[in-house]
Amino acid sequence: MHKGIFSFLIFTFSLFSAQKKPVQIAFLSDVHFQDLYGSFSDHDFKGIINPKTGKPTILRTMDAQLHSTRIFNENYFAFLKALDDIAQKGIKIVAMPGDFSDDGQAYNLRGLHQILSKYHQQYGIEFYMTTGNHDPVGPFRKEGGKDDFMGQNGYPLGIYSKENIGKANHKIITKDIAESGYLEILNELKDFGFYPKKKDLFWGTPFTQYSPKDYSYEKALQDADYTQRIYDVAEGFPVPDLSYVAEPVKGIWLMAIDGNTYIPRNLNGSSKDPENYKGASVGYNNVLTHKKHLIDWVKRTMAEAKNNGKTVIAFTHYPMIDFNDGATAELKSLLGEKKWQMERVPEEEVAKAFAEAGLQVHFAGHMHINDTGIRNINGRMLVNVQVPSLAAYIPAYKILTIHTPEKIEVQTEVLNDVPHFNELFPLYEAEYNALQNSGNTTIWNRDILKSKSYHDFMLFHLKELVRLRLIPEDWPEDFIEKTKNFTGENILFLIQNKEQIKKKRIKPELFKEWTMEDLLLDLYKFQSADELARKDIPYERLKQYKILEELFSAYQGQNPLTVTFRKVFKILSLLSGGDPADHYEINLKNNTLMRL
Numbered sequence: 004m005h006k007g008i009f010s011f012l013i014f015t016f017s018l019f020s021a022q023k024k025p026v027q028i029a030f031l032s033d034v035h036f037q038d039l040y041g042s043f044s045d046h047d048f049k050g051i052i053n054p055k056t057g058k059p060t061i062l063r064t065m066d067a068q069l070h071s072t073r074i075f076n077e078n079y080f081a082f083l084k085a086l087d088d089i090a091q092k093g094i095k096i097v098a099m100p101g102d103f104s105d106d107g108q109a110y111n112l113r114g115l116h117q118i119l120s121k122y123h124q125q126y127g128i129e130f131y132m133t134t135g136n137h138d139p140v141g142p143f144r145k146e147g148g149k150d151d152f153m154g155q156n157g158y159p160l161g162i163y164s165k166e167n168i169g170k171a172n173h174k175i176i177t178k179d180i181a182e183s184g185y186l187e188i189l190n191e192l193k194d195f196g197f198y199p200k201k202k203d204l205f206w207g208t209p210f211t212q213y214s215p216k217d218y219s220y221e222k223a224l225q226d227a228d229y230t231q232r233i234y235d236v237a238e239g240f241p242v243p244d245l246s247y248v249a250e251p252v253k254g255i256w257l258m259a260i261d262g263n264t265y266i267p268r269n270l271n272g273s274s275k276d277p278e279n280y281k282g283a284s285v286g287y288n289n290v291l292t293h294k295k296h297l298i299d300w301v302k303r304t305m306a307e308a309k310n311n312g313k314t315v316i317a318f319t320h321y322p323m324i325d326f327n328d329g330a331t332a333e334l335k336s337l338l339g340e341k342k343w344q345m346e347r348v349p350e351e352e353v354a355k356a357f358a359e360a361g362l363q364v365h366f367a368g369h370m371h372i373n374d375t376g377i378r379n380i381n382g383r384m385l386v387n388v389q390v391p392s393l394a395a396y397i398p399a400y401k402i403l404t405i406h407t408p409e410k411i412e413v414q415t416e417v418l419n420d421v422p423h424f425n426e427l428f429p430l431y432e433a434e435y436n437a438l439q440n441s442g443n444t445t446i447w448n449r450d451i452l453k454s455k456s457y458h459d460f461m462l463f464h465l466k467e468l469v470r471l472r473l474i475p476e477d478w479p480e481d482f483i484e485k486t487k488n489f490t491g492e493n494i495l496f497l498i499q500n501k502e503q504i505k506k507k508r509i510k511p512e513l514f515k516e517w518t519m520e521d522l523l524l525d526l527y528k529f530q531s532a533d534e535l536a537r538k539d540i541p542y543e544r545l546k547q548y549k550i551l552e553e554l555f556s557a558y559q560g561q562n563p564l565t566v567t568f569r570k571v572f573k574i575l576s577l578l579s580g581g582d583p584a585d586h587y588e589i590n591l592k593n594n595t596l597m598r599l
Contacts, residue, residue, distance in 0.1 A: 028405075044177075073105075160175065396531050556569065
């Protein structure tokens, strides 16, 4: 009898422990998947042969990668590495906040489907996706293609969905390179959150009429149909909205918000013309004006969640909170209103609207940065977690651990080492030689092919992106010209003379060890990686930046160059000193965030 009671107690304790096990969700954003080893349904081109592997490979050029805010090729291997990590950790839920593809081409969607299905079948991982501005590029399918695929002997190859839309001399025509619309994406990827799963305890859309109490899989399946998920973005312009909320495990609601807002270019034009819609990259600022039903839906869902004892975790492609750590005003003052992707900074009204709707925790992508934004509005706290991209510096994903309804933990997992990341390097060697032969005067730095790790490769990508694109596009030409030969010592002497430096016991010769190029790159490192950038900047240099920031902040004069540097170091200070962005705990009861 005692033995029976003892066994019952053990069983009860085990059951209780199992129920109390923390729920973990991995967030993989901006994967920008392109299928290196895919194929086209209407063309026999399988890519060019990689001499290192003997495999045909469909890839973009290195030149294209180093002029883009994302890479197109090596992120394929990083995606597999991240999924392997997640499987090894035993995490069973993966949320993907958009740009899971790179323009939603059919062959890439098929390849993505195959990979996600494989990890679902082998490891029991359930995937929940939402759309980004690259999937789809517009609400409806449209013709497309790229000029910068890799062709034979390193020369560019154009791949287009029809004739006469590209400029490459060597080209391939396939319908599978067209940019899919919502319908095509829904049909290919419905199993990954866009449709209800039989094991989901609840699933609904902004247009759903049923409540959790009268939920059934059959009802949800009807509401998931494309025709049931349409709204008017403007009068007479019906477009899809693939938002949904799902309950993958008891007590947790995952809210996937489709933040894409495709606004008509011409209200007198056709609503069915895919070219008659603007892009969605501005994000939530357009939701406030053209997609207000989302805010009402969030408010209703949060109220239902509260009544039913559910914890809501939202994810969208777009940030809800300014991601510049308070530096936006300084950046606008220094660079202008339209630089540094300022048009993507959400207005404060966005955070206010969603905080007042009851939302507390939101994961976003889009910016390819690691960041945390917090707003406390009328006693309500909203935390926006920026998930880095696997296709940019710093390559990482986030793990959310829900310990209790009030206490959740966020951890950043950086991908330093990725198997096969250098597999395509022989093809880039051929490209480099072809560029040299063409007499091109601006060629990417061949040293990137000496990278020893994926981390180093992505850091080199950022370095080249800053040199080839961001400095020319973002920064005043006269400022860059005046300072191009500056070292840290030159910058120090702008604000202090030798006597003042001696009194402060500063050693100016130590400031010679870094250049203006280093300073600007470090600025972009902090923008991209937040506190994680400190590992990639020498400690002594960080101390010297602090000294310079303090010296320049005290400057009251009007010298234009000195004033510019005062702004630069103010921005550097703000970007490097924001809220915790690596490993931290969110307390939803006390509205606090604590670094771990």
